[in-house]
Amino acid sequence: MWRASIVRFAEHGSPSQALQRSAIEAGVGTAEVAFTRHGYVVHLGRSTLRMVAEAGERDNRYFDWASTHYEPHFMGEPDAPAWYAAFLDEFTADVGALTPAALIAACSQYRRQP
Numbered sequence: 001m002w003r004a005s006i007v008r009f010a011e012h013g014s015p016s017q018a019l020q021r022s023a024i025e026a027g028v029g030t031a032e033v034a035f036t037r038h039g040y041v042v043h044l045g046r047s048t049l050r051m052v053a054e055a056g057e058r059d060n061r062y063f064d065w066a067s068t069h070y071e072p073h074f075m076g077e078p079d080a081p082a083w084y085a086a087f088l089d090e091f092t093a094d095v096g097a098l099t100p101a102a103l104i105a106a107c108s109q110y111r112r113q114p
Contacts, residue, residue, distance in 0.1 A: 013069075036075045042084045044072035 007022040009015040024030065035041045049066040057063055074080035094106040 036077050036080065039079065039083050042077075042080050042087065043075045044084070045075055046070055046072055 005022075005026050006028070007018050010018050020030075036043050046069060049062065050070040050072075052060050052062055052066040053070045057066075060066070072081075072084075074084070094109070095102050096106075
């Protein structure tokens with residue numbers, strides 16, 4: 001939880017680095033949650049930069065950087081590209097054409113068991 005003695009996220013390529021360092025220096029305890037390593041979340045990394053580059057948003061102050069830094073890094077997890085590909089295959093099979101109605105219909109197929 002953020003508090004006044006902890007610095008905020010920075011606006012650059014590693015936004016939480018200073019925040020994490022500041023939290024440790026303030027004595028905030030840490031625990032590893034390997035949500036990317038264990039495949040619970042696949043973080044593409046650089047998705048926003050890709051959208052800026054693909055849209056040709058030359059008025060965006062990050063356009064020059066985005067035009068050469070848009071490939072996903074997957075947080076360095078070696079299995080993540082395969083997990084993402086498998087997710088896309090399943091998503092495409094379940095949703096089909098990506099429309100709001102198709103997405104809602106696909107999500108409605110999966111209900112939590114009581």
